[in-house]
Amino acid sequence: MEIKKNSVYSVISLIFLVLIALLFLFPFYWIVTGSFKPNPNAIPPDWIPKALSLKHYVKLFKQPAGIWFFNSVWMSLSSMALVLITSSMAGYVLAKKRFSGRKIIFSLLVCAMALPKQVVLVPLVRIMNTIGLYNGLLAVILPSVGWPFGVFLMKQFSETLPTELLEAARIDGAGEARTFLNVVCPIIKPAFGALAIFTFISTWNDYFLQLVMLASRNKLSIALGIATLQAEMATDFGLIMAGATLGALPIVIIFIAFQKYFTNGITMGAVKG
């Protein structure tokens, strides 16, 4: 009896789960199909597109959508590279070196992590204005690197480094820089993968930061560009969905290809205990 009850329960919950999963897939499906339908606004709607057309994409690339796209790629790649370098170095020493001030620095980072990122945006815009970076891609890239998430992740991972190995490298006469590059970096490779993909996606999607930092039309990111299209041409849903496809599809593909790294990053970043 018990077994029967359990299996009925699992079948029902599986069916329920699949239905909800379809609901979660639907917006993405609707974006992509909507961008190819000649007349996406038709009611009753075509659940499955009857004809395909590229006219919305032709219109989209008359906006500087190509530029928006490359702005996003450039911002995400640069902040990814900078985050990997800075946080692997910082995470390594926080995990493996005993130096004065280590505890204070670490608790400072914890406090900063717990505070909402967005409340520093207003002063940050003033700073960027003062140093002349406002309305440039650097105004988005640089602040993304200051956020301590990557340092946590790298520290967590570096703690698994065997101390004997580091000692051995030192005894062999390797300097600190060489130990880091030749011994530490190869071991923490999986963490690099996780952090790379994580930073890329979160920079790509950081709409609020982009919104307050970028203003002129050919400096926009793809996310901002779509938002602008929506504000200007509220019911041209074919065009807006073409923009949304351009903004979402590459990142979805990257996510599917590297899902393992990504989920590792999320679980590693969770501060344990």
Added chain:
Amino acid sequence: MENEKALKKNKMGMSHAIQRQQNIVSYIFLLPFALFFIGFVLIPMGMGIVTSFFNYKMNAFEFNGLTNYIRLFKDPVFLKSLRNTFVIVITSVPLVAIFSLWVASVIFDKNSTFTSVFRGVFYLPVVMGTVPVVVVWKWIFNAYFGILNYLFKALNLMPQNLRFEWLGNKNTAIWCILAILFTTSIGQPIVLYIAALGNVDKSITEAAEVDGASKLRTFWMVKWPSIMPTTLYIIVITTINSFQCFALIQLLTSGGPSYSTSTVMYYLYEQAFTYYDYGYANSMGVILAIVIAVFSALQFRVMKTDN
């Protein structure tokens, strides 16, 4: 043995020169990150706190004590936004935590392809990014071209000639936002719960089941205690995210109709970037940070004593 002890002793009493060398090396390694952290996190944080006590606009900068804070608590729009923020947090946090735990417990012990497909599907709205998610929902909710009205009419749940404005109605707009927020919030908790449930010692759960404990009982007695830290973490991050709900609102309703969907974060944005009242906006940021800190601390307290 003796040797090891000697080595340890030696290490404990590390000479000043070595310690100094360690300090220098460590700080050199920390320097690149520190530059970014100080320049783009600490300094703006400090500026935000200091200028919240100033009358700080495009052409004004003078100390005015607590004026901004007093004004906040007399400002009906701020109070409304604060209330909406709490409504969002109180509704979404438990829903997200419970639903993601349910999803994770259904899929975590299936084969790995199955698990990763479902994990991916529920993570999809997060990966896609807020803007694509919002624009497609805005279309779905659209009074003329949206499929939601169409579906309601097809099922005869709505008069055929009605053009219902889901986002333009005071009573429905906030629920539309909550629904979308929900879809973008559960991805990360599910990933975390799957990992946590996978780490629960199988031999203990099996032993409990052999002893005749029901599935539900096994869950509460064995699994629940060991996923407590994860639950706590999930509740804290979901709370922080919900408190900062901004992009959804800015893109969907701009806080309207008549501020019925405004949140603290949205009102802060409006004050800073539409009215250029930086001091006032920063005082809101400080209040929001304090509220979030208090909430997180409380949650830690409650969950810890529960344990």
